[in-house]
Amino acid sequence: MTIHATAIIDAERITGTGRPIEVVDPSTEAVIAEVAEADDALVDRAVASARAAFERGEWSRASVEQRQAVLRACADAIDAAADRIADVECANTGIPYAQVRNGQVVRAAGNFRFFADYIGQMTAELYEQDPLYLTYVRREPVGVAALISPWNSPLALGSMKVASAIAFGNSCVLKPAEQDPLGLTMLIDAIQGAGLPAGVVNLVNGFGASVGDRLVRHPDVDCVSFTGGTRTGRIIMSAAGANLKPSIVELGGKSANIIFDDADFEAALDGALIGIFSNNGQQCLAGSRVLVQRGIYKQFVEAFVERTRKVRVGDPRDAATEIGPLATRQHYAHVMSFVPAISDGGARILAGGGRAPGFERGFYFQPTIAEVESNAHRLCQEEIFGPFAAIMPFDTDEDAYRIANESRFGLVGYAWSRDIARVMEAQERISAGTIWCNTPMFRDLRAPFGGFRESGVGAEGGRAAEAFYTRQKAVSIPRRPLDLRKLGA
Incomplete structure (x- = not known):
C-alpha cells in the first residue's frame, strides 16, 4: 500500500496526519493506497497560499501571452506523464485503461490548450454613443476559486475546472472526490513544474462534508464550482449563497x-x-x-x-x-x-x-x-x-x-x-x-455545458467560464476636457 500526498500547497507535496482515507481498486477490492485527510489547518493553509499568490499578482496580472505559454506547458506536462496518470487512474476508478489513456487524459491536456487559445481571442465591450465619453468594460479575475470535482470522471472534469479558473488569472484550491483522488493528485503535481507560480493551483484531499464544506465556507474563497450529486449541490449552493459567493453546480441527469x-x-x-x-x-x-x-x-x-x-x-x-x-x-x-x-x-x-x-x-x-x-x-x-x-x-x-x-x-x-x-x-x-x-456524446468546449432544473445552475465552457471566473468593471473616460459645474465657487 502506498501513502499518497494529502495536499499540494505552494507547489509542494504534503503528507498530512488527518484521518486515513483508504483508496480501493474496484476491480479487486484491494486497498491500493491511503490518503490522510487534510485537517482544517491544512485547508486554511491551501486557501492562504492561493490568496497570497493572487495578491502578489505574478499570475493574476500576468499578460495573456504569459498565461497562454504556461497553460500550454501544463498541457505538455500532462502529455509527458500521461501513461503514469492513466495507470493510476485505471486502478483507482475501474474505468478501462484505453478509455482513460485515450480519452480522459487527452481531454485533460486539451482543456489547458483550449483555454490558452480562448483567452487569446477574448474581446472587450466599448460604448461610444455618448459624444463626451468612451466607456469600456474590463474583465478582471475574481480571486480564489474552490473547485470540487466528481468521482466518475476525475481527470476530464477536474482539469476542466482548474484550466478554466486559472486561465483568467485566478488562483484555486481543488478538492478531488475522496473515492478516487489518485489520478487527479498526480496530474496537479505534474503541472507544478510547468511555470505556474507557487500557490496558483493547490490541492487538498478529504471528504466533502468536512474538507469540501470548509472550502466552500472559507472567507477567503471568492467563488465555488462543483460537479456531483443533486443533494450535495443544494448544500453547496446554500452554503455559498449564505456568504454571497457565486457558484456553478453541474448535477445529475436522467436524459x-x-x-x-x-x-x-x-x-x-x-x-x-x-x-x-x-x-x-x-x-x-x-x-x-x-x-x-x-x-x-x-x-x-x-x-x-x-x-x-x-x-x-x-x-x-x-x-x-x-x-x-x-x-x-x-x-x-x-x-x-x-x-x-x-x-x-x-x-x-x-x-x-x-x-x-x-x-x-x-x-x-x-x-x-x-x-x-x-x-x-x-x-x-x-x-x-x-x-x-x-x-x-x-x-x-x-x-x-x-x-x-x-x-x-x-x-x-x-x-x-x-x-x-x-x-x-x-x-x-x-x-x-x-x-x-444524430450523435452520442460530443463536447465543444466553446459551448456552455450546464443543466436545467435539478441538473444544475450555471455552466462550464468558453464564454460561460469567462463570465463566471471574471468580474466586469465599467470604465468611463471623457473624450475631451469637461466643463463641470463649480459647486461652492
Whole structure:
C-alpha cells in the first residue's frame, strides 16, 4: 500500500496526519493506497497560499501571452506523464485503461490548450454613443476559486475546472472526490513544474462534508464550482449563497434518448449503447431513458438486447474490456438496489440485472436493460448512474417530448431522425441544457455545458467560464476636457 500526498500547497507535496482515507481498486477490492485527510489547518493553509499568490499578482496580472505559454506547458506536462496518470487512474476508478489513456487524459491536456487559445481571442465591450465619453468594460479575475470535482470522471472534469479558473488569472484550491483522488493528485503535481507560480493551483484531499464544506465556507474563497450529486449541490449552493459567493453546480441527469422511426437504425443503436454504457455507465449525461417509436420498437429492442449481452465486461486493464467495475462498493449497492424495483410489475429485465458472471471479487455489474410501462416508474425518474437503461415505446412526436420532459432533471437530450425538420423540432422541444442530434456524446468546449432544473445552475465552457471566473468593471473616460459645474465657487 502506498501513502499518497494529502495536499499540494505552494507547489509542494504534503503528507498530512488527518484521518486515513483508504483508496480501493474496484476491480479487486484491494486497498491500493491511503490518503490522510487534510485537517482544517491544512485547508486554511491551501486557501492562504492561493490568496497570497493572487495578491502578489505574478499570475493574476500576468499578460495573456504569459498565461497562454504556461497553460500550454501544463498541457505538455500532462502529455509527458500521461501513461503514469492513466495507470493510476485505471486502478483507482475501474474505468478501462484505453478509455482513460485515450480519452480522459487527452481531454485533460486539451482543456489547458483550449483555454490558452480562448483567452487569446477574448474581446472587450466599448460604448461610444455618448459624444463626451468612451466607456469600456474590463474583465478582471475574481480571486480564489474552490473547485470540487466528481468521482466518475476525475481527470476530464477536474482539469476542466482548474484550466478554466486559472486561465483568467485566478488562483484555486481543488478538492478531488475522496473515492478516487489518485489520478487527479498526480496530474496537479505534474503541472507544478510547468511555470505556474507557487500557490496558483493547490490541492487538498478529504471528504466533502468536512474538507469540501470548509472550502466552500472559507472567507477567503471568492467563488465555488462543483460537479456531483443533486443533494450535495443544494448544500453547496446554500452554503455559498449564505456568504454571497457565486457558484456553478453541474448535477445529475436522467436524459431521454429519443429514437424516431425514420432514424438511421444502426447509428441510433450504436449511439444508444455508447450513451448508456461508456465510462462504465457512470455519467450524468447518459441516455438512460431510451424512447423508441412504436413502429420500430420491437426490432430495436431485439437488437439493443442482443448487443448489450455481447458487451464485454472485464478487467479494466484488458484491451478487450468495454465495461469495468463500478467505482465503489457503496455505489455497486446503489445500482443493485434498482433491480428489485422490477418486482412491482411495472418493469421487466430484458438483459443483465445483477452481478456480472465470472467475477468473485470486484464491483462488476452486468450491462442491464429494463422495459418499463410508464415514465413514472422509479427506473425512469431516479438517477441510477450505472450501466442500466430503461426502455419504452412512444407513439407520436408529442408523446416523445412529453415523456422526455417529465423529469426533475434536464441535463442533456438525444434525438435521432433523418428528417432535418423533425430534428429541429426536437432540439427546440426537449427541455435540457444540451441536445445531441444524430450523435452520442460530443463536447465543444466553446459551448456552455450546464443543466436545467435539478441538473444544475450555471455552466462550464468558453464564454460561460469567462463570465463566471471574471468580474466586469465599467470604465468611463471623457473624450475631451469637461466643463463641470463649480459647486461652492
